Amino acid sequence: MSLDKSFEPKAIESRWYPYWEEHGYFRAGFDPSRKNPYCILMPPPNVTGTLHMGHGFNQTIMDILVRWRRMSGDNVLLQPGTDHAGIATQIVVERQLEREGLTRYDLGREKFLERVWQWKEYSGGTITRQMRRLGTSADWTRERFTMDEGMSRVVRDVFVRLYREGLIYRGKRLVNWDPKLRTAVSDLEVSAEEEEGFLWSLLYPFADGPIDGQRGVVVATTRPETLFGDVAVMVHPEDPRYQGLIGKEVILPLVGRRIPIIADAAVDPSFGTGCVKVTPAHDANDYAVAQRHGLPLINIFRLDAHLNDQVPEPYRGLDRFVAREKAVAELQAQGLLVEVKPHKMMVPRGERTGVVLEPMLTDQWFVATTKPGADGKSLAQKALEVVEDGSIRFFPDNWVNTYRQWLVNIQDWCISRQLWWGHQIPAWYADEDPAENRRFWVAHDEAQARALAAAEGYTGPLTRDADVLDTWFSSALWPFSTLDWTPEYPAKSNPALDLYLPSSVLVTGFDIIFFWVARMVMMTTHVTGKIPFKHVYVHGLIRDAEGQKMSKSKGNVLDPIDLIDGIDLESLIQKRTTGLMNPKQAASIVERTRKEFPNGIPAFGADALRFTFASLASPGRDLKFDLGRCEGYRNFCNKLWNATRFVLMNVGENLPETPAAPEALGFAERWIVSRLQRVEAEAQRHLTDYRFDLYAKALYEFVWDEYCDWYLELAKVRLAQGDEAVRHATRRTLIRVLEAVLRLLHPVIPFITEELWQHVAPVAGRKVSDSIMVAPYPVAEPGRLDEAAEREMALFQAITRAVRGLRAEMKLNPGERVPLAVALGEAADEALAATIAGFVPYLQALARLTEVRTLARLPEDALAPVAAVETLQLMLDVPIDAAKERERLAKEIERLRAEIAKAKKKLENPSFVERAPAEVVAQERERIERFSATLAQLEPQLARIERHLAGG
Template sequence: MELAKSFDPKDIEARWYPTWENAGYFKAGLDTAKQENFCILLPPPNVTGTLHMGHGFNQTLMDALTRYHRMKGDNTLWQPGTDHAGIATQIVVERQLDAQKISRHDLGREKFIEKVWEWKEYSGNTITKQMRRLGTSPDWSRERFTMDPALNKTVTETFVRLFNEGLIYRGKRLVNWDPKLHTAVSDLEVVQEEEDGFMYHIQYPLTDGSGHLVVATTRPETMLGDVAVMVHPEDERYKHLIGKQVTLPLCDRTIPVIADEYVDKEFGTGVVKVTPAHDFNDYAVGQRHALPMISILTLDAKINEHAPKQYQGMDRFAARKQICADLEVAGLFIKADKHKLKVPRGDRTGVVIEPMLTDQWFVAMSKAGPEGRSITEQALECVASGEIKFHPENWVNTYNQWLNNIQDWCISRQLWWGHQIPAWYGVNGEVFVAHDEAEARTLADKAGYAGQLDRDNDVLDTWFSSALWPFSTLDWEEGKSFEQQNQFVKQYLPSSVLVTGFDIIFFWVARMVMMTKHITGKIPFKDVYVHGLIRDAEGQKMSKSKGNVLDPIDLIDGIGIEDLVMKRTMGLMNPKDAEKIEKRTRKEFPEGIPAFGTDALRFTFASLASPGRDIKFDMQRCEGYRNFCNKLWNATRFVLMNCEGKDVGQDESLPLEFSDVDRWVIEKLQQTTSEMALHFADYRFDMAARAVYELVWNTYCDWYVELAKVQMANGNEAQQRATRRTLVRVLETILRLAHPIIPFITEELWHSVAPLANQHGNTIMLASYPEPRERRGGARSHDEMPSWLNDIRSQQESDESMRKVDLLRDIITSCRSLRSSMNISPAQKVPLLVNSNDEGVYEKYTPYLLALAKLSEVKILDSLPQSTSPVSAVGNSMLMLKVEIDVAAERERLDKEIARLSNEITKANAKLGNESFVARAPAAVVDQEKKRLEEFGATLVQLQAQRKKLG
């Protein structure tokens, strides 16, 4: 395969991905003879979704692990699939119907569900198509959808089993309620953001006429459902009032004054109203004190019949205004202070979420099951025993904290799209939970009920079906033992590792552990690798409203500024927001976003995967890793031009004379191979990316290739043959090492390099991953490492070569530094004067020094002459470049540069000394200024030393 002159990622990506997929390279292994099985589950993205930076980051890490284990020869399965996303999908389809002036109620449930399936088939696979652009390699032939018939069956079987075990029940409890969607929603679907509001102070008169209590509240409309006022039991101001009654303003009711330690004596007035039907904390208080629960809102957040007649039918916020006005008239309204408060809003609708008392289905989290332990206890034991390990380990605390303070899980949603709850009701409220209507009828007959049965209209929370993902996707069959299950279950349950963000440890990770352990008896996965969340370069959360969202596909393909502005402002209702976002976008990307290609983006993601909660995405890294890909491409072209059609040492009978430089690069390669094994085992993708970068850019391209040029120009036939052999075989191994992170460019280059390195195959992704050799002294056995390394006979030999070549590099670097400090033109070759006890090193390495340090000669002297030229110390040697200097001109040049640097240092100190700058500037800008100051100072010291020598 002829290699193009320049690296074009778009062409390579378009060609290789369909080749991989069509050839079936991604398919799971089922070879029972293999000892190792590796499985990873794709966190199922919403079927409505499109690829965002979080997906791109998460999936890059999963794909790197999958490709690594596939190349290691393990049976490998990356199990893909999508989530039906109940709320999100129903909203999308309802909006389409709204455009046609049709509601879902006009169609009826059955016809509406048909419309949803039509939409899913038409445009529901957008995100999986985008995943392919990212180079991901899951087994697409096993793609699952949470509403697939087989998965639906597993959901039903699980629900019925848990109900029969007493672990699922129906009851009236407080839940997050979206008044626009008319459904309960999970905490994850509620956005808590700080907003401007008011703290309203209201008088509650004591019924005996002895005074009043002042209550402070942010939601005065809920006072219509108050059942008590509450004080701290040790608050001296109110102790004497505990047990008395107050008259509830605007209502014809009296309510008690109770004591509870929940009250914060220091906040507000120290008196709290209690509304159990409309506040989660009050609900807990109500249960502790056996208080009644009065709901005063309808499901669309209007005042209902349990409130005074004058407010009935009013919207909650209109009622708030009217109640405040009426309190003022009654002389009971004291004041309304401005107050910052957290307002819960539905992430899909933007409306304020209302705690609402409704009939819902729940999973009992703390009730003992048939094994005598609750599902929560089982989940805690899985981690405590070490069966499941968290990486980093500190996330165990988050997992344990949530499970130890867990509440029963509301699993019902008032939607049409989703897994319909398998419960049927009789006319008097009888409940029959069954796999289907026929079984429900049988249960009803046994119970002596012969009337009509109506199925529950609600569906299950999408987190319920996704909690079964580890075994439902493997086609688990209820009622069969583990040994009777299919081969995929036996090989890939538990899976090897779950890669996920810390934000869903509660919602998904813990629930998968609970459900999988309880239903199958197996843990769902052995390791949980928890990564941070991608934020912008300033550390801010990426959001449409801020206009800082980046699309991974735009980074891969590039996008012009006009299209980027249109994309970011599309759909914004407020023109001022659109104007602000456009201004920000044009400032950050005046020429749009260039095309970086998939490999550069993946390398960036991998390099950012450091332990921590937040990951700042810096686009300059994409640019740097695009340059890295170019570097690798050009180095490969150099190797091919110098090795194709020539003897590259494949004939083992011909002599090979390896140099210290050859041994050095081979040892560096082996060190990196060992590091990569360690980094993948520890899920340190950032360290793996750094190791590959250092090996390719610094070791191979910047040093070995340049040193190899000298060897090929000056060496004998055996030396040149050994150099070419080392060039191609080290490069081929590098490509395999880097493939899991940058799959496209390594595949393209490997097909040109592999034949020269005596490697053969249809794809690099099925080639063996380089294995680290054992480090030991003396001779090495031939079965201990690849045959092409057998020429390096002992570790002692390699260590000595490493020492010598590291010294050579230090000498060259020192010469370059001297040239730079003396402002010597790159075209000018100058003599090197050396005072050293190790003359042999300089004599042996003179050809390298002449070429890489641009020297005319190397002279070994007993002592260096007195000169104004700077001197550099390297090991036991003193180095000086013999250059005739115009002392006056050099003084003038140094004085100007010292003055410039001093001025820069003064400006940098002024910035960093400005408290306003340090407080307001992004952290990255402040850090950059500190770095500049440090660099200026170090350079200034050097120049001042040189200037002192000149007198």
């Protein structure tokens, strides 16, 4: 089977992924003879979502790790699954209903959920199909969905257990409320951006008449419509303007209710008038103030953010912003509006709906995160301890501080959502009880709830709680729910749970360290007694080449599948503008796209995209994705493909297995084998340290720079000029190094390496497996390091580069062959002379030379440029126009002196040295050294030419 002439990613991707899956290479390992268990839990994406760049990056990192450890002989599991994504999925289906002129309430809960399940079945496999396109080697036979029956059972079991332990409770608290969705939302679903607004200054009259000639106090607020829920006016206790007013009462405008003036350090005296209103049912800070001062809570909003019956009759039923306009007009008419001025403020909006969120006082279910459990420790305390004692490690370790800060300041977790799609809360209410004081029973099912109710003397009808659980609740159980945990654990377990809990590493973005990572640690340690994972690898967020967040509104979104398959310009424009309502915005995105991708996006293939993702994975918050990198790594794949074709053509299909004779191995063979040991060690170290960027860099440079650009070129000379023993040694080295390189590269570029390995492995004498996926990952052999060969090769490379530099300096035609003179120096020994003699055939080929002459020193009257390499002096023996060369050298020397002076001036400036980044300062010092070294070579050359022209 011959290798195709060109690399066609689509063909090999479509061939090899089904092959791997059908042969069971992705299946979880349970072989007791294997060394270690290695497990990664896939962060469950939205079941009805599509692959975005963040997913693509995350999938690539996880897959690199599991492919590496699978090849290393470990039992491996990449556990896949998807999340029901309560709010996101419900919104999609509700929008479908809107187009039909319906709402979920028209259908009713049961019929609505049927529609959601239909949508899930229709679109649910899209993202997993896309993951396969990327090469993700997950055990798809173990795929989980957070609302599968088995997963739902775990959710119910854990909820009931925590409730019975007193760690889940129901209470009335302030939550982020989305009036459009009519549900509480998590902090992660709040998008707070600075917007232009107003600051209204309102007069609250003193209840018992003017004081010291003042009619009342002036209160500054950004939300005048909430004054109906005011229960106090607040000042700073040390503000001299209000010392004598603390404890007095004012009349609440538009309502007429008397409210007190209180003092609290929460007030910023510099904000507005230094006097603020307290509305505890609609502001988180005011809620805390009310708790401290024992103030009442007055809720003035319905769940749709219209005003309720707690406000004066004319305002009842009004939308909050309509009520704002009406209230301001009435305040002005009554002479109570003192001032209105523009004011920038942070406005919280629902990430999915875009509407302004309300802090809403509602009945919700909470997890008590700081309450001590039966063991005397809270969920948060245990989650902190396992990180503090090193049981769980973060990479990079600076993220421990973020984790610690969040847990130290943690609040109880609101886990209920007023949605229909999700895990319905397993609590049943007594229908016959008063609405405000209904008894309820938490149970695994209704039959158990009835039994519990009957035990307390209630036998009437029961109604199940309509709320569902926050999606993050079921996601927090992911480390053990995916492994089929049951409440009988550890007495009753299973092989997957025994082997793969805790998992080895969690790969995640920094933005969900609290929302997901910390909650998994809390839940898993409490419920199972084990940590969920040993390591947490935290990566940055993928942004565009300018560092901007990728978003549809900016028109800079890239789809990983488009990068794999390619997409024409018009299709890309249509994709980026579909659904945009603003014509001006759409036009801007069209213009941007045409400018950025005039010919569309070419097909890079999955391997090039994966290599790009790996190269980006450096520590930091932002990872800038540049399409140019994809092109560079596609070129790398082409280079690897062509190198393999060259090797196979020159080695043949029946390479004798006879080892190479030691004396037939030249310095090039010994060098490339030694370098292979070093890069094998580097690959292992970088993967162990989660430095995928350094792993990618090390392999790229070895393959492109050392194997292809140097060794293949030297091998051509040996194959053309050597005897049979030399040719055999060269062929064996070519194929054996290439085969190892393919295994080194497989975790990051799996498709091309499998295709090439199938051709290379039999020739290399490796016939131990049917796929590179289960071939052993290369391990360095320190005994094969050859420092002498590395020094010899370093000298050869330096000479070759110097000769190429001389050719460029003299502007010689690339195809022109010229002689080279090498001055060894008076003190040169025979070993150096022999080394240079051994270089001759290779220098002739790689530097385009007719001959290489060695001599003790160069002639004193030689005019050609000279390059120094260690103790050697190199000169191309060609005629020189002395006058032109003097002019050229003089200009170059002048330029170098100017550059040196400029760099020195910067370094002599203390302000520059102190304030500039260390790498910039180091760069200036390096420039001085480099320019000075070149100057030291050029000045003697110029002096020599000037002597010649002067007749000296």
